[in-house]
Amino acid sequence: MDNSESVRVAVNIRPLITTELLHGCTDCITVVPGEPQVHIGSHAFTYDYVYGGAGSPSSAIFDDCVAPLVDALFHGYNATVLAYGQTGSGKTYTMGTNYTGEGSNGGIIPKVMETMFKRVEATKHSTEILIRVSFIEIFKEEVFDLLDSNSATLSKAEGAPFSKPTAPGRLPIQIRETVNGGITLAGVTEAEVRTKEEMASYLSRGSLSRATGSTNMNSQSSRSHAIFTITLEQKKIASCPNGVNDDISDDILCAKLHLVDLAGSERAKRTGADGMRFKEGIHINKGLLALGNVISALGDEKKRKEGGHVPYRDSKLTRLLQASCVSPADTNAEETLNTLKYANRARNIQNKAVINRDPMAAQLQRMRSQIEQLQAELLFYRGDGQAPFDELQILKHKVSLLEASNSELQRELQERRLTSEQLAQRALDAQVEKDKLIMQIESVRNGKSWEEVDSNQNQDLNLMKNYVLKIQELEGELIRLKSVNSSKRSRFSDCVDSDDDGTSKNSLFSSENGYLSSGILAK
Numbered sequence: 001m002d003n004s005e006s007v008r009v010a011v012n013i014r015p016l017i018t019t020e021l022l023h024g025c026t027d028c029i030t031v032v033p034g035e036p037q038v039h040i041g042s043h044a045f046t047y048d049y050v051y052g053g054a055g056s057p058s059s060a061i062f063d064d065c066v067a068p069l070v071d072a073l074f075h076g077y078n079a080t081v082l083a084y085g086q087t088g089s090g091k092t093y094t095m096g097t098n099y100t101g102e103g104s105n106g107g108i109i110p111k112v113m114e115t116m117f118k119r120v121e122a123t124k125h126s127t128e129i130l131i132r133v134s135f136i137e138i139f140k141e142e143v144f145d146l147l148d149s150n151s152a153t154l155s156k157a158e159g160a161p162f163s164k165p166t167a168p169g170r171l172p173i174q175i176r177e178t179v180n181g182g183i184t185l186a187g188v189t190e191a192e193v194r195t196k197e198e199m200a201s202y203l204s205r206g207s208l209s210r211a212t213g214s215t216n217m218n219s220q221s222s223r224s225h226a227i228f229t230i231t232l233e234q235k236k237i238a239s240c241p242n243g244v245n246d247d248i249s250d251d252i253l254c255a256k257l258h259l260v261d262l263a264g265s266e267r268a269k270r271t272g273a274d275g276m277r278f279k280e281g282i283h284i285n286k287g288l289l290a291l292g293n294v295i296s297a298l299g300d301e302k303k304r305k306e307g308g309h310v311p312y313r314d315s316k317l318t319r320l321l322q323a324s325c326v327s328p329a330d331t332n333a334e335e336t337l338n339t340l341k342y343a344n345r346a347r348n349i350q351n352k353a354v355i356n357r358d359p360m361a362a363q364l365q366r367m368r369s370q371i372e373q374l375q376a377e378l379l380f381y382r383g384d385g386q387a388p389f390d391e392l393q394i395l396k397h398k399v400s401l402l403e404a405s406n407s408e409l410q411r412e413l414q415e416r417r418l419t420s421e422q423l424a425q426r427a428l429d430a431q432v433e434k435d436k437l438i439m440q441i442e443s444v445r446n447g448k449s450w451e452e453v454d455s456n457q458n459q460d461l462n463l464m465k466n467y468v469l470k471i472q473e474l475e476g477e478l479i480r481l482k483s484v485n486s487s488k489r490s491r492f493s494d495c496v497d498s499d500d501d502g503t504s505k506n507s508l509f510s511s512e513n514g515y516l517s518s519g520i521l522a523k
Contacts, residue, residue: 010065011038011045013052014090022401024394029053042366061094062111069257070115073232076253080321081108082260084288097226097261098207101200109203109228109259113196116230130233132190133199135206138316139224140283142172146206146226147189175319183322190231203228225287225317228259258321262288290315431468 013029030039031053037046049065051058069079083091092098096107120129135146174186193199210226234253263284290311297310312322 008048008065010049010051010061011047012058012061012090012094013038013050014093015052018401022398024398026394027053058094059106062108066108066112067115070112070119073116073230073255073257074119074234076234076255078256078258080258080260082262083108084262087263092261095259095261097203097228097259099200100204101197110200112230112257112259113199116232117196126237128235128237130192131194131199132192132231132233133202134185134188134190134229134231135202135226136173136185136188136229136320137210137224137226138287138320141287141316143175143185143316143320144171144224145173145185145188146209147191147202175316183319185320199230225263225284226261227320228261230257230259231255232257260321262291287315287317290318291321294318294321428468428472435468 013031016025016027028040031037031050032039035046036048036050037044038050049056049061051061056064066081069081072079081095083095085091094107096109096111099107099110116131120131123129137144137146173188176184176186178184191202193202206226206228210224232253232255293311293314297308312318
């Protein structure tokens with residue numbers, strides 16, 4: 001791997017989900033066909049790869065971006081893969097952090113496992129290989145070991161199920177600096193693995209312990225930065241003429257691959273975060289800002305030549321990834337290894353250079369957009385107010401989604417009605433049986449014999465059922481009349497509290513972030 005290779009950035013655009021379609025959301029990103037370039041509004045950005053949308057298929061992410069890093073790992077280079085984006089954008093899905101080892105998963109981590117163990121199997125006769133894994137999370141600027149069974153047990157015993165991130169049993173681990181300037185974690189669990197299934201079990205175990213929470217934008221939002229680290233140690237061996245294995249050399253290559261699932265960048269206004277969620281968001285954004293500053297410093301050619309300061313110590317996240325910014329090759333030379341995939345600011349500098357080569361491109365694009373918009377409006381007015389074809393298609397799609405949802409709700413309602421009718425019949429039978437027993441007891445107390453009571457039982461049974469049904473009907477009518485009376489009083493109160501112009505004092509419409517919500521005013 002050449003140390004002069006620039007940072008590579010890939011953008012994966014996920015499709016709109018059902019909730020976004022029901023809210024009328026549309027794609028805001030346009031991919032230039034055949035080019036790794038995206039447009040959003042009047043801005044254009046160029047990357048190394050673009051997946052999803054009109055770009056390459058998402059299944060090619062591993063082959064294009066990660067497979068070369070796995071190959072470099074076997075040559076003794078550290079590497080890091082970062083998934084960065086706002087909350088709910090699909091980072092965990094793309095990384096495959098929630099992989100359990102069962103079924104197929106198109107995430108990056110499962111493919112890394114499969115590729116590594118195929119490589120190990122192919123080289124087992126010439127190389128001794130030891131693989132270890134660790135799994136940590138950075139939650140509120142504290143580092144926690146997700147594979148520590150003692151901490152997990154204490155957390156479950158002493159804390160509530162939903163308080164695992166702050167349970168008293170979870171003890172943070174400390175970052176230490178070695179004598180040669182390296183970074184290590186004191187007491188972190190490093191498990192030795194020999195198979196893909198064994199590695200997947202540790203990944204699944206750590207993912208279950210990870211801090212998650214619900215926000216307005218994601219019901220299972222990751223509240224911590226998770227780092228799944230694979231450590232690979234290699235020692236070359238060869239067969240001597242006498243048939244006894246002997247070492248080629250005493251050199252041992254030791255390299256690490258960090259697979260980082262970052263917590264999503266978020267705005268408190270959009271996520272509705274408050275209290276603990278708001279404080280968590282502050283720590284999340286602080287760590288992402290520090291990471292962006294490190295990438296910006298590494299991408300500044302002038303600072304790099306002058307030996308400028310790189311702010312690794314600004315956050316725990318950048319401290320842990322510091323070793324991946326320098327590659328320990330077999331020559332023991334410290335070479336800068338641009339493996340950080342989160343390179344927003346460094347990549348923006350290159351984008352400006354591309355735009356400057358063609359200063360009229362952006363203006364022409366804006367003019368084309370305006371012409372298309374005016375043509376669409378002209379067709380709309382010429383069509384006597386009829387909606388354009390694209391708008392009709394969107395509405396038809398929304399109607400089909402709503403109809404499918406309605407059918408499912410109707411089915412559930414029918415099932416609940418049947419269950420309710422069965423319960424009502426059982427309650428009626430129980431009430432009749434109770435009344436029958438009471439009448440028998442009263443008859444015996446009044447001097448009748450059991451023979452006389454049994455002879456009158458069948459005659460009185462139907463009469464009791466009719467009485468019970470009539471009582472239930474009258475009770476239901478009484479509840480309905482009370483509801484109608486309460487509704488009329490509420491409407492009368494609303495009329496009294498209304499303004500002189502006849503409108504309610506409460507706000508009927510509110511708009512925030514482009515979404516319109518309506519209230520109902522009773523007249």
